[in-house]
Amino acid sequence: MKKKKKGMAIVASSILAISLSSFSLHASATTPTVSKNYLIAYNKSLPADYQSIIKKAGGEVLRAIPEISGLEVRSSNPAFLEQLKSDTTISAANIERAYKLDDEQQGQSNGQPVTLDPNASSYWDLQWDIKHLTNDGKSYGIETGGTKGSDNKVSHKAVVGIIDSGIDSGHPDLAANFIGGQNFVPAGGYYGGVPSESGNSSDVTDTNGHGTHVAGSIAGNGKIKGVGPDLGIRAYRIFDASGSAPTSPIVAAIIAAANDKVDVINMSIGGFDNLKYYSDGTRYSDLADVLLWKRAVEYAVKHNVTVVSAAGNESLNYADKKSLTDYLNANYGDSNLVFKGVTVETPGGIPGVITVSSSNKWSTTQLAFYSNYGNSFIDVAAPGGDNGPDYAATGDLMKRDFTYRALSTWPRYLANYFTTNANGYAYLHGTSMASPKVAGIAGLIKAEHPDYNPAQVKALIEKTALDYGKPGHDALYGDGEANAYTALTAK
Template identity: 30%
Template sequence: MSRARRGLTIGVATLTLGVIASTLTSANAATSEKSTPVPISTPEGQVSSYVVNAKKATAKSTADARAVVRKAGGTVVQQWPQIGVVVAHSTHADFRTDVYRLGGKNIESVGATRTVAVSERTDAPRTLRKAQGVVKDEFANTAEEFVKPDPREGEQWDMAHIKADHAHEITDGSRDTLVGVLDSGIDADHPDLAANIDTRRSVNCTDAGTIDRSATGWQPTTSDHGTHVAGTIGADRNGVGITGVAPNVRMASVKVVNDDGFIYPEYAICGFMWAGMQGMDVTNNSYYIDPFEYWCKDQGDQAAALEAVSRAVEWSTKKGSFHVAAAGNSATDLTNNTTNDTSPNDSTPIERTINSGCLDIPTELPGVATVSSYARIGTSNETQLSYFSNRGLGVIDVAAPGSSILSTIVAGNGYGLKSGTSMASPHVAGVAALMKSQHPGWKPAKIMKQLKAQADDRPCAAEQPIGSGGAPCEGSARNNSYAGEGMVDALDAVK
């Protein structure tokens, strides 16, 4: 597993989990120069994957788009009429051109979602027509259990740093709160996770972006990244191992990482749509969407995928899902990107110019909480920005611990340390889950506002050196490029 990613460092395509590398070159200022074209070849006979965006998010417009796909020589793999998006496969080299030609005014955009042939096999085209009702479990931990420590809690410096230990004296969260872990799957029989996994709400989205509800499809196969993330969010208080930020909430495994470690747009779209349809209160997203670290609005294929993912995020947010995402591990200032040399990562990366219209998704999408990573200084409770963490004034919303985080892993149903903004993001997802548990009527915008308002200020003047390279901290005590509006605070979230 080789390539460094946002928090999810995924590779051989990927999932080099928690492993950090800096591959992005940043410059002094963002540029309005046109981004470097990255033509995606779709040779005749190769099965290629596309998103087709209808002009309107209606059943009729989506049906019209499906008809256009078929006329253009494609197969409808998945449709999302709620947002007017169709996922299609085609072996026709001119599929995109023909969709535009045949679609007329009904088609907003069409674009290939990867630079290589489709590797997964899919069943017959399908559409999820009706969401299931949300399961409400009737049991909850007692007050006595709230304050009884699990054996390895003393090793969880991160929980003490965000005051989760004190928050647990008030609540461990509600069973009515459901967190979607969009990742590589959750180990179903890990003793610290099994009781909190909502198997009925778990799903696999890596079969070309379709809904796979098989009993084992959502479980991990080649990576324990999602299992580690899940432990930070909601490891059970059960007298075993560790305790998560919100140890009494339910978690759904939403598998969006394929066996080669890639998260293609259609996988993420499926994940976000599933979260909205299943009434998930919070989602955690410790990844960037492949094969581009930055998706550029002035490139046809990239713009179409960016549009489709944006629609899915917006729709699920309106349905009540609050989305949290890792800021990334490239040690770059997200406000000042001008070049990138890691994309496309599913074929041959090129050195390319990027501009202010090139976004790291999903973390830079509106309404998504963007989380930077902090590291412990020695054995103290003091922290500094993790050397690998992305930053950016006006981009980072809040910070959380992300270096040397102890959590659950698959091997031996055990525990291990990982580092990355992937490890920071689930702390914020857990705090958001505690907040939602205390205030079930709060909508995503309210949760975002309160997360920021309750975060502990991290003034630039107090920041420690972060080592060689990297943009210095800029901004005010209340909002700066390193910590955003501060270190997330679990205790304030439940008061």
């Protein structure tokens, strides 16, 4: 996924499958004056008269998030931020950043789609990642995340909130574990021009496929199996049909999930915020975005929710701060847009989040080629898949072997993804596919140990991770590759 500013064209990656790369920028002074969205983070609580304050400055409140003292505001006043500078109750205010899901471009030279038998009762033998995580299914004999009653209905012992593009709730592999959710997308989409968006708060239909794939890795229970096949899953839909989502609905979804008392949140999303950059010589910062991310995660953890996030897919060393800013300048900067400040990955770089890098099927010393890494950034790794060792050695698209990716659920009403011929299933790869494996493990730990707090859940995941890479904690795998079976059998 890429973080972007409204109205700016983005070139999608031709390599990563629905990947979560990102950036942050400001429209230049040559852009015609249009309405822009802003984020405002107040010092303490929202002032009682915040509506009139914003209106006086030329803005309209789109969303208030009182739990974290935040506002999302729209204004066509070019001097809107200047109007707020004298308000000492405001910690930070800036143009709001937005995220964008990428679709992998098939291109002209590709590996061959995987043929799946539509009449097969199970695709278990194709799930190398879940078989590995569960010790060939042995962990299911210890904990599945719930129990089935005489009526075959599942009583969920733990629930994972999936903040993503929605879920195909009627998918036969997911229906028994789906327990509702909330749609944060307004009518018409975030920036207009998406007439298919009704604004129905209960409509979590996945129009992209990303969220459904993530859900299957967590709690699939049919032809494919998830890490916890009886875990409850709740959808928090934050991407509109165009694949866009600003910061505000994402942090609002974190608050909603915590208030719904989910046990775990998975966010297979990520972006970069820069704390000092210049557009046409004027200084800007993404501090309000970072503050609201930090407060939202703190709110969730205080409400006993374990938060898990993808590390991102730019092959960057997060510990090398200069390289992050250089990456932004090389990929998204120009003579009018220059990044100079500290770059923060959100949410993976926010304290309190379990940040997950992507391992692969064929190596215990090399991460998947796209995965971000870095000491004090990566907590653990999990299988997110890649294109196999031949592609890793050559970069030849014809040598991509999609069976090295992660097989999971796909919306039945969407066109088949090009990696397979099967309706309702797809092979994808990315840290998006690694993060839900750890979220599923966290859910199983909560089902087995309902009294554990987020720190204890994280500690058990790290303690029982398989020590891949260099001995001990390292920049690629953190404390190792997380594993459901070792976590559930730890003494």
